[in-house]
Amino acid sequence: MNVGVFLDRDGTINVDKEYVHKIEDLEFIPGVLEALTKLAKTDYKIIIITSQSGIGRGFYTQRDYEIFTKHMLEEIEKHGGRIDRIYYCPHHPDAGCDCRKPKPKLILDGAKDFDIDLSKSYMIGDKKADVDMGRNAGCKTISVMTGKGEKSEADYAAKNLVDAIDAIINKKV
Numbered sequence: 001m002n003v004g005v006f007l008d009r010d011g012t013i014n015v016d017k018e019y020v021h022k023i024e025d026l027e028f029i030p031g032v033l034e035a036l037t038k039l040a041k042t043d044y045k046i047i048i049i050t051s052q053s054g055i056g057r058g059f060y061t062q063r064d065y066e067i068f069t070k071h072m073l074e075e076i077e078k079h080g081g082r083i084d085r086i087y088y089c090p091h092h093p094d095a096g097c098d099c100r101k102p103k104p105k106l107i108l109d110g111a112k113d114f115d116i117d118l119s120k121s122y123m124i125g126d127k128k129a130d131v132d133m134g135r136n137a138g139c140k141t142i143s144v145m146t147g148k149g150e151k152s153e154a155d156y157a158a159k160n161l162v163d164a165i166d167a168i169i170n171k172k173v
């Protein structure tokens with residue numbers, strides 16, 4: 001079986017400017033591109049799990065999301081990074097969907113698609129819902145203080161994604 005690192009997007013990888021969907025609003029948190037490059041050299045499957053309720057709220061379209069995502073992935077790859085797949089929830093919070101954080105569905109989908117052993121895998125995010133989702137899926141959890149930096153019961157409290165990836169590579173968590 002494979003192992004995986006599941007990553008939140010807004011507030012963990014890029015600066016959370018609320019409903020980010022325009023290319024000009026993509027701003028990587030300092031050190032993140034280099035950290036992703038380091039992670040890309042490991043055997044971990046690298047998967048982004050992101051809430052895009054702005055689509056369900058009508059703030060932007062699925063097409064806007066896809067254009068933004070393509071650009072973000074190109075920037076990551078340009079620096080030697082790799083994202084194996086992105087799973088997202090496009091629904092309005094009131095829609096009662098089964099994929100919104102902290103429900104574990106999107107992580108479970110990734111685990112199924114990539115044959116991932118979740119007990120040896122990680123979920124990293126800045127919000128309590130990210131940490132709760134990771135725990136609900138049976139992952140180890142890491143919180144970061146970038147973005148919302150919400151208080152949570154994560155297995156490891158990292159300063160940022162750089163620190164989180166170092167902790168994984170150096171087996172501190």
Ligand SMILES: [Zn+2]
Nearest residue numbers: 089091097099
């Ligand atoms: Zn959903």
